[in-house]
Amino acid sequence: MNENIESKLKSKNIKPTAMRLLVLKVLSEQKSTISLPELEKKFEKADKATLYRTLKTFEENKLIHSIDDGSGSVKYALCQDDCKCYPEDLHVHFFCVKCKKTYCLNDIPVPVIDLPMNFSLESVNMVVKGVCPICRL
Amino acid sequence: MNENIESKLKSKNIKPTAMRLLVLKVLSEQKSTISLPELEKKFEKADKATLYRTLKTFEENKLIHSIDDGSGSVKYALCQDDCKCYPEDLHVHFFCVKCKKTYCLNDIPVPVIDLPMNFSLESVNMVVKGVCPICRL
DNA sequence: TTTGTTCGTGCAACCAAGTTGCAAACTTAT
DNA sequence: ATAAGTTTGCAACTTGGTTGCACGAACAAA
Ligand SMILES: [Mn+2]
Ligand SMILES: [Mn+2]
Ligand SMILES: [Zn+2]
Ligand SMILES: [Zn+2]
Numbered sequence: 117m118n119e120n121i122e123s124k125l126k127s128k129n130i131k132p133t134a135m136r137l138l139v140l141k142v143l144s145e146q147k148s149t150i151s152l153p154e155l156e157k158k159f160e161k162a163d164k165a166t167l168y169r170t171l172k173t174f175e176e177n178k179l180i181h182s183i184d185d186g187s188g189s190v191k192y193a194l195c196q197d198d199c200k201c202y203p204e205d206l207h208v209h210f211f212c213v214k215c216k217k218t219y220c221l222n223d224i225p226v227p228v229i230d231l232p233m234n235f236s237l238e239s240v241n242m243v244v245k246g247v248c249p250i251c252r253l
Numbered sequence: 254m255n256e257n258i259e260s261k262l263k264s265k266n267i268k269p270t271a272m273r274l275l276v277l278k279v280l281s282e283q284k285s286t287i288s289l290p291e292l293e294k295k296f297e298k299a300d301k302a303t304l305y306r307t308l309k310t311f312e313e314n315k316l317i318h319s320i321d322d323g324s325g326s327v328k329y330a331l332c333q334d335d336c337k338c339y340p341e342d343l344h345v346h347f348f349c350v351k352c353k354k355t356y357c358l359n360d361i362p363v364p365v366i367d368l369p370m371n372f373s374l375e376s377v378n379m380v381v382k383g384v385c386p387i388c389r390l
Numbered sequence: 391t392t393t394g395t396t397c398g399t400g401c402a403a404c405c406a407a408g409t410t411g412c413a414a415a416c417t418t419a420t
Numbered sequence: 421a422t423a424a425g426t427t428t429g430c431a432a433c434t435t436g437g438t439t440g441c442a443c444g445a446a447c448a449a450a
Contacts, residue, residue: 131446133398153436163400168437170398186321186378188408189436210372227364234386235347241323242379249371268417270427290407300429305408307427325437326407 128177135162139170140179148217149183149191149209185211185218185243193220206240212248219248265314272299276307277316285354286320286328286346322348322355322380330357343377349385356385 121140125132142158143150150158155167171192174180178201183191191209199205208224211217226240258277262269279295280287287295292304308329311317315338320328328346336342345361348354363377 131397133445135399151436164436165401165438166399184321184323184380186327190323208366210368213375221369223369224366227366229345229361229364229381231347231381231383232358232360232386234389235381236383236389237381238350238384239382240379241382242377243321244366244368244372244374245376245378246368246373247375249369252371252373268426270416272428288407301407302409302430303428 124179128174128179130173130177130179135166136170136173139167140174143174143180143192143194146193148219149185149193151187151189151191153189155192183209183218183220183243184241185209186245187211187216187218191218196222201239203237203240206242209241209243210248211243211245212251213245214247214251217248218243261316265311265316267310267314267316272303273307273310276304277311280311280317280329280331283330285356286322286330288324288326288328290326292329320346320355320357320380321378322346323382324348324353324355328355333359338376340374340377343379346378346380347385348380348382349388350382351384351388354385355380 118137118141121137121144122132125136125140130136138159139155142155152164152168152171155171156162156164159167171180171182175182175192178195178199180192181195181199181201183193185191195201196205203226206226208221208226210219210221212219221244226242229240231237255274255278258274258281259269262273262277267273275296276292279292289301289305289308292308293299293301296304308317308319312319312329315332315336317329318332318336318338320330322328332338333342340363343363345358345363347356347358349356358381363379368374
């Protein structure tokens with residue numbers, strides 16, 4: 117299990133330090149996405165800057181992706197195993213206006229859209245807002 | 254012309270104060286979207302809080318809509334005349350990674366997507382990132 | 391093994407955007 | 421004229437994000 121985490125880091129060319137193993141473990145346990153401030157609270161005593169840089173490293177190496185859900189803080193989630201973060205790899209995200217959680221809708225790819233002349237496409241951020249199944253009960 | 258601006262406010266049930274007329278005028282002149290900090294700079298001496306509340310009022314009354322383009326500051330733009338800000342009224346936005354401007358692609362409606370069971374839909378924020386025609390020259 | 395270099399971490403300081411409380415100014419209704 | 425409600429200006433504050441710097445661990449060359 118912990119082996120799994122370590123090898124995941126190595127497979128993305130990230131040196132598996134103690135800190136990084138801990139952060140990746142927390143990320144793996146999430147059912148929804150997590151923000152830097154939320155991540156901070158998951159640890160007794162951890163430095164914001166270190167966590168910040170850890171997330172950046174993870175993102176640069178495509179271990180995680182970030183989502184701007186309009187809540188004021190950027191959220192993060194593990195990438196799918198085969199994800200290269202190309203536009204065609206991207207999926208839709210769902211932000212619940214009640215519980216404020218953001219979910220990866222991994223099965224729903226971001227629709228391809230036809231841009232006007234001379235616009236080039238690099239990436240897409242698509243966030244659907246509404247109420248999640250849990251909050252609708 | 255100035256009449257036009259005043260009537261636009263009235264038509265949205267917003268009392269046309271001096272400040273609001275000025276802000277709406279600036280908004281009307283924009284070719285791309287504008288953020289609160291940018292709006293602030295358009296005035297010699299204007300108060301952040303007042304502008305902030307003005308934008309909020311405008312948004313609540315559906316005179317403008319806001320876009321979270323992931324740049325760190327929320328952008329604003331005038332709504333189309335007939336816009337009710339319902340999901341079917343929404344359009345895609347384009348964020349240029351070079352000039353950092355965000356454009357309303359008013360002709361490109363946000364694609365309808367099929368949400369998983371028990372997710373309700375209230376709104377969508379779709380931002381395409383790339384390079385704009387001006388920056389590609 | 392010793393030395394020098396790179397890399398990761400912790401701490402503090404900082405910045406920018408957004409937000410709020412409060413009192414003064416202004417508007418509208420009585 | 422007076423009272424009540426609305427808008428504005430100012431200052432203070434919160435939060436998320438970011439950076440500089442120094443220390444220590446890891447690593448590689450000598
Ligand atoms: Mn995701
Ligand atoms: Mn728009
Ligand atoms: Zn929810
Ligand atoms: Zn551009």
